[in-house]
Amino acid sequence: MTPEQFRQAGYAVVDWIADYWASLAQRPVTSQGPPGAVAAGLPAGPPAGGEPVEAVLADLDKLVAPGLTHWQHPGFFGYFPANTSGPSVLGDLVSAGLGVQGMLWSTGPACTELETVMLDWLAEAMDLPARFRSAGRGGGVIQDSASSATLVATLVAVHRAAGGRWREVGVDRRYRVYTSTEAHSSVEKAARIAGLGAEGVRLVEVDPQSRAMSPVALRAAIEADRAAGVVPALVVATVGTTSTTAIDPLPQIGPICAEHGVFLHVDAAYAGAAAVCPELRFGHAGLEYADSYCFDPHKWLLTGFDCDAFWVADSTELVEALTVLPEYLRNAASESGAVIDYRDWQVPLGRRFRALKLWFVLRWYGVEGLREHIRSGVALAARFADRVRADERFELVTPHPYGLVCFRLRGADGPNEQLLSAVNGSGRVYLTHTRVAGRYTLRLAVGAPQTAEAHVDEAWELLSRVAETVG
Structure with a gap:
């Protein structure tokens, strides 16, 4: 493909994406085809000769788009948002076009330095503690996801707990990770990958009302393990849990970690984006105790997947835990100590130019435009919660500090399961569920860029109407 052919094909692809976004509200939110439908529509093997981009775009229309769950749809209220936006797509396009491999400063100086500055910009926009800025011992890096950030934090925590000898002696099962019963499954997965096993994670009980980690239970767990000869290595606290957006109390958890010398990682994958709004920074109270912190701009901050912002208070111990330096990567810039090599801040060696998007x-x-987006989501969630609160058939199950509302029909689980199935089957909206204190609970998460009052109202009217037919 010559540059001129690329230019023409690129125009066509951009037009296709713009038309897709413009037509989202008219599409079903989820695929209406059975499993295997997309695969059955594809040829059995690759083409012998090349095809024009127009043929590929035609199959996007015919096969791919109808077989998708449309995460950018204004009626998509499932899981958490997975925003993208025009600027993000353009940034990814430039990144792909440049084809930079940013493993070392020397392999892409602008790739590294722009990333460092972008993480400092974000830290300023969110008013994160000064210890996370690159001007000091700390700094930020883009991981692919909060799951990877948790893995990196786990490896650094075990390295610290092992007295800096983890790389030489490996890991035994004496180290323990603590997180709440509401925390993301990535905490257990990280412990397994780090060699601690599933038994290396101790789940800490939560307050039955707030669903937040109990500091009393955390202290008891740490003290019991120490008495048994187990080394407490890491506490993972969550700001905005996946099920209900519960906020673990960092002002109480932080001093416990400091007292016992335990590494504190704060996972704010979803809710961290809200901190661009000063009035929504309540979840960050106590963040000054954290050794590391992450959130996903690719969830609620209009930046396409994959983009997790991860900060550490001390980058030295991060590099010590993860660096492996073969001869073929040695270079004068790295050996000068004057540059950052982000390969040492993550598990894989290679890395894309994600800072561009x-x-x-x-x-x-x-910053003001991002605040407007976040505030809109919070206001729309509050609007929906008001509808639930005003209908005696329904109940709000937990508080809704951000853009997620957890609610259910009063009574047994069965009608709630039927309600969710029927509403999602309409093709107009898509919700997911969780269990709160054992009860089947519906989740409505606002955050798609095109979602407006009319779409939230449509979701409520549909739920209200279908509720008359279930049970």
């Missing part, structure tokens, strides 16, 4: 987003929207 963040740069495009921050420059297009500005």
Whole structure:
């Protein structure tokens, strides 16, 4: 493909994406085809000769788009948002076009330095503690997801708990990770990958009302393990849990970690984005105790997947835990100590130029534009919660500090399961569920870029109407 052929094909692809976004509200939120339908529509083997881009776009229309769950749809209220936006897509396009491999500063100086500055920009926009800024011992890096950030935090925590000898002696099962019963499954997965096994994670009980980690239970667990000869290595606290957006009490958890010398990682994958709004920074109270912190701009901050922002208070111990330096990666810039090599801040060696899409987003929207997006989601969630609260058939199950509302029909689980199935089967909206204190609970998460009052109202009217037919 010559540059001129690329230019023409690129125009066609951009037009296709723009048309897709413009037509989202008219599409079903989820695929209406059975399993295997997309695969059955594809040829049995690759083409012998090349095909024009127009043929590929035609099959996007015919096969791919109808077989998708449309996460950008204004009626998508499932899981958490997975935003993208025009600026983000353009940034990814430039990244793909440049084809930079940013493993070392020397393999892409601008790739490294732009990323460092973007993480400092984000830290300023969210008013994160100064210890996370690159001007000191700390700094930020883009991981692919909060799951990877948790894995990195786990490896660094075990390295610290082992007295810096983890790389030499490996890991035994004496180390323990603590997190709440509401925490993300990535905590257990990280412990397994780190060699601690599933038994290396101790789940800490939560307050039955707030669903947040109990500091009393955390202290008791740490003290019991120490008495038994187990080394407490890591506490993972959550700001905005996946099920209900519960907020673990960092002002109480932090001093416990400091007292016992335990590494504290704060996972704010979803809710961290809200901190661009000063009035929504309540979840960050006590963040000054954290050794590391992460959130996903690719959830609620208009930046396409994959983009997790991960900060550490001390980058030295991070590099010590993860660095492996073969001869073929040695270079003068790295040995000078004057540059950052982000290969040492993550598990894989290679890395894309992900900072570009963040740069495009921050420059297009500005902090005020991002605040407007977050505030809109919070207001729409509150609007929906008001409808639930006013209907005696329904109940709100937990508080809704951000853009997620957890609710259910009063009574047994069965009608709630039927309600969710029927509503999702309409093709107009898509919700997911969880269990809160054992009860089947519906989740409505606001955050798709095109979602407006009319879409939230449509979701409520549909739920209200279908509720008359279940049970």
